[in-house]
Amino acid sequence: MKKLFSILLAAIVALALFGTVLAAPKDGVLDIAYSIVPDSLTPFRPEVNRDAPYFTQICESLGVFNSDKVLEPWLAKSWNTDDNGFTYTVELREGIKDSAGNPFTADDAVWFIQESVARALKPVYNKIESVEKTGDLTFELKLKSNIVGTFEKIMTESYGITKASFEASPDEFGSSLVSTSPYAVTNFVASSEFTMELREDYWQALEDMPACVRPTVAKVHYVQIAEASQMGIALETGVVDMVMRMPIATGMQYEGNPAYTVEKTSGHQGYQLFFSGADTSPVANDQKLRQAIAYSINNEALIQALAYGNGEPLYDVHSPVMIGYNPKWENEENYPYDLAKAKQLVAESDYKGQTLSILCSGNGDMPRMAQVLQAFMMQAGINVEINAAEMAYIVANRLDGTKYDMFINTIGGVYLADAWAIRYDPNAYSTGDGTSRHDYVLGDLLYETWTPEGYTEENIDKVHNYLKESCIAYGLYNPYNYCAWRTDIGLTNEVYSVSQHIAPTYCTYTGL
């Protein structure tokens, strides 16, 4: 018996010893860890996970934002508008082919846009009046309105996918992809990992690509790591060369360690607290109560507690990275922490000790944030309960202001107007999950900004001030984005994305 036992033990030890030491292999592959790998390769996807680092490598788009937030042509050669942004004529480059050899022409571009309109996964396509082919390589795009950013978003979200290849796929590119991109996805494991390799038969020379999306690495491997501690471990053991969007607590460990380079950038979304607009909620029509809540929140402490100091307060409701943000707002007062004032406002308000509920996601930092907010509000004499729910519950109830009084969310977009359009447009009431309120005064202010000539500092200021004064939403804080890589991969010639964080596949490496 003992013998048997020892044999087993020996076998296990041997098995363990059999493993090779995981040194970082210099194999020319850039291994990147990210919190999400998509569950499908389909080019038609909702806004969720839209800012993941890999989409610009999987598919080419008609246009692309460079880090200066300027739209550069990519598959499109040029475009112009004659009627102040309602109608655009777009011309594609010649000779575009996807990896199956199918040419990408105006037919395909029109098909892709029409398909996107039909699938309605992204609200921006809802703003298209019509799209028509006008030549082999030209098409005309008519918009319902000339809201700033609409055309740009359509250009960046319309991909180089040919109809022929798409229709040949049994599962709409669910598990494999044919695109015009110089990278071909060679090994895709849904929600786990995928590899991209530069292909020989790319339709143009790499040098002809826009610099902000010009690939430099022959092979890139993305791995999904959901567990924070495993992200760090993967970096240390050489499983990956780089971790993007690392949780702050994990990322901080590598700061000051010469073996790792840590890059901190402003978050591009920030966290917001939205107040319910439903009449049943005590906060809906009680500006003083909302302001009291805003005053009760100690943003500095919030940043300390949740980001360990690695974040910045928000001076607008939304992130400073967005186009339209005005740095002068940083000199204004934005409900600084003032408990006395908060208490005074509570006293002046109609609040009668009701328990207010905070709805938030049950994942990530949100429940912790809700607990800190709860503690702050308690100090001002406001009773709060937390409802940290799963995503499905949130999606189902976010429109129903009777189900919550406050809602923590994180809102993205390239333009401030993007965020506003989704959150505060009373005409799009059904999609306004921020406030679920019909505020036509705010609506008019918004519409003012939605024309190319109306998107002015003055008009934007008006919206900013209205939001701040009414306090129907409040910017909590903006955590830094952490990206860390092993110094020995020799990352040089840093290229940044539109969200101002590093775009690793376009940088140059000396030690891969």
Place this chain on the structure above:
Amino acid sequence: MIRYVLKRILWMIPIVLGVAILVFTLMTFCPGNPAEIILGSTATEDALLAKTEELGLNDPFLVRLGNYLVDVFIKRDLGASWATNVSIMTSIGERLPRTLTLTLVTLFLAFGLGIPLGIVAATHQNQWQDSLSMVFALIGVAIPNFWLGLMFVLLFSVRLGWLPSMGISDGLKSYILPAATAMMGAFATCARQTRSSMLEVIRSDYITTARSKGVPERDVIVKHALKNGLIPIITMFGSTFGHMLGGMMIIETVFAIPGMGTYIITAVNNRDYPVVQGGTIFLAITFSLCMLIVDLLYAAVDPRIKAQYEGQNKKKIKKEAEA
């Protein structure tokens, strides 16, 4: 024997049908409109209505249930994921083997270590080996899984660099740490089960008979006692197997293994009904097959049970299947 197996396989059909109906019904009661979740928080009302119609969510419950059952049981098609359009069979085909591998490696470790430990404890009852084994086993039950998992990773991957810390790219080697983590509970239960069942067997008369024949003590334990003590362990093996198939989501998350657990849980969160239903049906089939194998293992171990199966005595078989 073959008739028995066929009969059992036929029995699986109503069970799988029941599972399909139950899961379908439960998912219908889940709050949240799948169309909304697929389209995301920025969807327009029209798009939502169209998607809801497309998914057939406007049909009455019984119609939807009927359609689904026809698809699954007559057309034998689990459909495609609402979220990704990928065929569910394809996804399961990729993911089930990973979960199965993980489960099998886990069970191999749990029983490979648990049975010898239980035997050592039983043969040294009330001596230090016994106490030590049982303390070890109790600790195994008590330690939370993922805590232990990360400790293993820190030791074997970060400090020693022996084993991969996550992922599945290193073949079987990738499964060792996750399995070692996942096995603790089963290992402990197995050790304790083996101990108590061996203690019972060791006291039985035929063991004394074996000793009186001059059978060496090792053979008494291995040849005579173990085989008799195996039956409760096999029972445990079956239930642990079933438990693990669907209970690996934590291990799969911690070790970044794209298996069935994470597949189903993501689908529950996304209200991706066909995936939850299809995944669960497959797990139920796997579980039922595994239970059949367990019952056949009984027969292999115990001729009395085999005789019952072969006897085709309906009542007896049923009794056995339920015991």
Place this chain on the structure above:
Amino acid sequence: MIAETSVQTRKKPRKNSEFLRVMKQLSRNKTAVIGLVILLIEIVLAILAPYIAPYDYTEMDFMNMFATPSKAHLFGCDDLGRDIFSRILIGARYSLSCGILATLIGTVIGMAIGAIAGFFGGKTDNIIMRILDVIQAIPGMVMMIVMSAVLGPGFINTIIAMAFGTIAGMARMLRAQMLKVRENEYIEASVSINCSKARIILDHLIPNCMSPMIVQATMGVAQTITTASGLSFIGLGVQPPAPEWGAMLSGSRQFIRQAPHLVIFPGLAIAVTVLALNMMGDGLRDALDPKLKN
């Protein structure tokens, strides 16, 4: 499951003296007594928690985030600077009541179903058993997650979801026991003197099937506490800031390397409780099983 195979109920109808015998047996078993004592201490601490906790469990102190154990904070402070010791004390209320209630509800319902199946036999039995087959063919964790999704988050809903998970096993076990006990002559005797069915079930069958059920329920509480931490890991379970141990454990797992005490103390709390329950369960099984006596 362990109990099912090793505990045989061949006893005469339970009387008070039987209870005393079991208690006497139990008190002889050192590990069982240790388990029982630990558990009783935990229950007392849970009841007294609001009075003995040195801090308010929601009180945050951002100057003390991740503070390591010290005189002021016995177990240190968590990621929001809350006193871990106080949280664990209050958490005992949630974790223990969650474990005990879920098991209790599941056991009672399971026993009712099992009793009906076991006593009436025939068609009733067949139908119930087939339904249980179906429920058990679905892996427990999947079932619980789906149930949690149906019911939504929250303390009570979590308890219900977990209770649901234990019903089938309990029902099956009681039924198996009843089949064994039903053969006994005193049941025949009761039938022959025209006892009502309900009476026979309640007075004779169930008491005589109790011992493995008690053992199973004890172990079940331990299992439930572990499962609760699994549910928290997935993002289901009790709502913050309720310091349920499983939620504390999985909520702070991202700090496991920088501040291991955040994970170790709630982990220890769970481990000690599960250990105590298992020790007690083992002892109970030995005490209730005349065959396992040395």
Place this chain on the structure above:
Amino acid sequence: MSNNQEFLEVKNLVVEYKSDGQIVHAVNGVNLKLGKGRTLGLVGETGAGKTTIAKSILRILPDVGCKIRGGEVHLDGKDLLKISENEMRKIRGNNISMIFQDPMTALNPVMRVGDQIAEVVRLHNDGHYDPRKRAEEMLEIVGIPAERYMEYPHQFSGGMKQRVVIAIALACNPDLLLADEPTTALDVTIQAQVLDLIKDLREKYNTAMLLITHDMGVVAQVCDEVAVIYAGTIVEYGTKEQIFDHPTHPYTIGLFGAIPDMNEDEEWLHPIDGLPPDPTNLPKGCPFAPRCKYATAECEKGPIQTYKTADGHDCACCHIADVVKGGK
């Protein structure tokens, strides 16, 4: 008394075991002698320590808590309690084998009956026999068709199983057979068959036998000598005739009183009043004293000496004279 040289000799055997933290005095200084080819009946109530004696001779007492505290067991002059486990293993099943009380549980339920017989042959033979052939032969000898070699115990009736057990015990032609109530668990009709079988085979191979029983009828049928055991001590020892015709110990007499006598027309049997003593707390003196109608203060003083009443007839009682006078 046989004129053969003593083949088995048990001297002063003391066995104790622990139960619930208390020490059970199971066997307290037992002496036995058995000649080659002879049969000794060990008679006593349940719990008197009969089986413990047999298991001690074979050294197969359960590991846990059981301990041989003292004494010697000589087989052919060799002290079995002193040899190594390995040597002992070679003796078990080969020189000494045992038949167990309950054939229903004595056979391994998951092993073919033939294999169970063959196993003992394989363990102890030096290439002399083919185990399988020998097993088949043994099956035939005990009256079971050899074709049933491949069957499992559950396919056999109780009497058949006991035949298998006997086949296992006798497969290696042992010199000594320890038969522990071989017929108790069987139907009366089968009892006789099995006893006859044992008797025949034993005579054929000249095997000595220690027959444990509480059935005086069986003793009368089979034994040469008889030892009456009470609470772990031999209270009376003698040839069958001596014990049956002149029982001297009050307990032996009590035993005879507790069985119906066909020759006398008795209304009532005479059970022995009271219960055997608690083995964890034996009286200092005669263990039977509390139930004995002859008991005096002397009986409770201390250990009782053994008196020789005739050649080969010993009795542990201090009131032999009174008892003999008192008769039945």
